[in-house]
Amino acid sequence: MLGDRLLASGTITAVQLQAALEEQGTTGDLLGEVLMRLSFIGDEALSNALAQEAGVPFITISGTWADPALVALVPESFARRHLMVPLRFHDAAIEVLQANPFDVLAIDEVQRVAGHPARVVCGTRSDVLRLIDRSYGGGASETGPDVIRLLDKLLDDAIGRSATDLHIEPERSRIRLRCRVDGVLMPGDELPMEWLPLLISRIKAVSDLDQAEQQLPQDGRFVHETNGRVVGVRVSTLPTMYGEKIALHLLERSTLVRGIEELGFSRRNLARVRDVLNKPRGVVLLTGPAGAGKTTSLYSALAHLSCPEKNILTVEDSIECEIQGIRQTQVRPRAGFTFATAVQSVLRQDPDVIMISEIRDLDTGQLALRAGLSGVLVFTTLPTMDATSAVLRLIDLGLEPYLVASGLLAVIAQRLVRVVCSECKTPVTHGSDILAKVGLTPDPGFVLYQGRGCERCGATGCRGRTGVFEVLTVDPGMQALIRQRADVSLLRSAAIEAGMKTLFDDALSKAIFGQTTIEEVLRVARSVED
Numbered sequence: 153m154l155g156d157r158l159l160a161s162g163t164i165t166a167v168q169l170q171a172a173l174e175e176q177g178t179t180g181d182l183l184g185e186v187l188m189r190l191s192f193i194g195d196e197a198l199s200n201a202l203a204q205e206a207g208v209p210f211i212t213i214s215g216t217w218a219d220p221a222l223v224a225l226v227p228e229s230f231a232r233r234h235l236m237v238p239l240r241f242h243d244a245a246i247e248v249l250q251a252n253p254f255d256v257l258a259i260d261e262v263q264r265v266a267g268h269p270a271r272v273v274c275g276t277r278s279d280v281l282r283l284i285d286r287s288y289g290g291g292a293s294e295t296g297p298d299v300i301r302l303l304d305k306l307l308d309d310a311i312g313r314s315a316t317d318l319h320i321e322p323e324r325s326r327i328r329l330r331c332r333v334d335g336v337l338m339p340g341d342e343l344p345m346e347w348l349p350l351l352i353s354r355i356k357a358v359s360d361l362d363q364a365e366q367q368l369p370q371d372g373r374f375v376h377e378t379n380g381r382v383v384g385v386r387v388s389t390l391p392t393m394y395g396e397k398i399a400l401h402l403l404e405r406s407t408l409v410r411g412i413e414e415l416g417f418s419r420r421n422l423a424r425v426r427d428v429l430n431k432p433r434g435v436v437l438l439t440g441p442a443g444a445g446k447t448t449s450l451y452s453a454l455a456h457l458s459c460p461e462k463n464i465l466t467v468e469d470s471i472e473c474e475i476q477g478i479r480q481t482q483v484r485p486r487a488g489f490t491f492a493t494a495v496q497s498v499l500r501q502d503p504d505v506i507m508i509s510e511i512r513d514l515d516t517g518q519l520a521l522r523a524g525l526s527g528v529l530v531f532t533t534l535p536t537m538d539a540t541s542a543v544l545r546l547i548d549l550g551l552e553p554y555l556v557a558s559g560l561l562a563v564i565a566q567r568l569v570r571v572v573c574s575e576c577k578t579p580v581t582h583g584s585d586i587l588a589k590v591g592l593t594p595d596p597g598f599v600l601y602q603g604r605g606c607e608r609c610g611a612t613g614c615r616g617r618t619g620v621f622e623v624l625t626v627d628p629g630m631q632a633l634i635r636q637r638a639d640v641s642l643l644r645s646a647a648i649e650a651g652m653k654t655l656f657d658d659a660l661s662k663a664i665f666g667q668t669t670i671e672e673v674l675r676v677a678r679s680v681e682d
């Protein structure tokens with residue numbers, strides 16, 4: 153018992169214990185409270201004894217903060233009534249600080265609302281109250297930041313820079329922040345390593361991820377509002393040596409859905425694309441690496457086609473943006489709702505147009521092409537370097553050449569290049585060696601541009617991006633070559649002869665017209681030519 157333990161340790165005398173027991177018999181209070189009221193013991197001595205009696209650790213709150221996501225689960229009134237604070241997730245259990253470790257009802261309630269087992273640690277009454285004040289006070293604590301405001305600020309800063317991604321990267325003694333702006337990863341601020349648990353906990357809380365899981369990657373999403381703008385945030389966590397790395401992909405509808413003419417098509421390519429969009433059936437394949445703008449092109453094409461007379465449906469790995477008038481479906485492979493299963497279901501919905509976010513296997517490819525042959529206009533993607541490589545990639549998946557030749561309507565390959573900042577745009581003279589890399593020769597009457605760097609563009613010389621494209625339309629000549637299993641060089645030569653402008657040539661044209669720089673042409677499009 154508590155009295156015997158205190159007596160055995162010499163913390164109180166037998167006379168003091170007897171006096172306290174008599175007082176307790178009169179008031180009915182807990183023995184520990186009586187001993188403190190009589191000034192026989194202090195707060196820390198009582199908590200130490202309670203911890204030993206209950207067989208739980210005793211801690212002080214110096215350097216300790218409560219996980220805001222867990223705090224949000226427990227009403228402040230309940231925490232004060234039971235003198236307890238949920239601290240953190242540790243070893244798949246919730247660590248709870250209590251002044252009275254024998255208050256099992258409080259622990260049961262925490263376990264119920266959190267859905268995880270609880271592990272008790274004991275602290276002094278004054279420490280618990282101080283931590284309650286700190287956790288529910290709404291401001292920054294003495295040991296950590298106001299994590300809600302911190303995350304809002306990080307997102308607001310990234311959105312203000314027109315970033316598409318925000319990376320939160322733990323290192324040995326710091327948190328490094330980086331933003332991807334106009335396709336280039338830019339260094340940002342550094343944060344104290346001590347803030348990492350708070351920041352990760354907040355991100356997991358708002359994106360509905362498992363707080364206890366720290367050893368496996370997780371994916372989630374949430375919505376952030378700033379200055380009247382609604383931005384979708386896609387969350388990816390990855391366990392690393394120094395903690396979980398967080399990648400936040402920022403998605404704003406106004407940037408994902410644009411007019412077809414705003415995507416960067418040249419006049420000739422725009423005419424070819426409009427002609428493709430007016431076709432009633434066939435497969436339109438968009439290709440390019442991750443980050444090439446395929447999602448924006450897909451959504452923009454669907455929005456362009458959307459009208460009351462058309463039944464448009466999508467099958468997506470992750471719904472990036474809601475489009476008015478279009479019915480969107482997200483696959484759930486773990487539940488058995490795969491791309492192939494979803495496409496089969498969608499085809500029974502009497503569609504005019506369907507979008508499949510990616511062809512990943514033979515079954516999905518066959519369904520897409522057969523849908524195109526049966527009278528449906530199908531949009532989908534494939535991660536290849538150029539348009540002609542996509543044709544052979546379909547055959548490599550196991551699709552019959554005759555099916556590819558008959559069902560494929562067009563292939564649009566694309567990249568994104570940075571646009572020269574209009575505020576600091578200035579003529580530039582390049583050496584003959586640089587010009588030779590893009591097939592140009594020095595010419596006094598030939599003017600190229602770059603940005604000097606200014607406040608508006610963040611001293612980068614570029615602001616915003618535009619697309620560069622090659623549009624391959626599958627005409628009878630191309631169909632014959634596909635059926636013959638022609639190699640990629642022959643397909644490419646035939647496509648160029650039929651009017652296809654290559655990615656490199658389209659990028660170079662944009663540099664010649666002052667939209668981008670020679671450096672961007674070399675960075676983005678030269679590897680395709682090589």
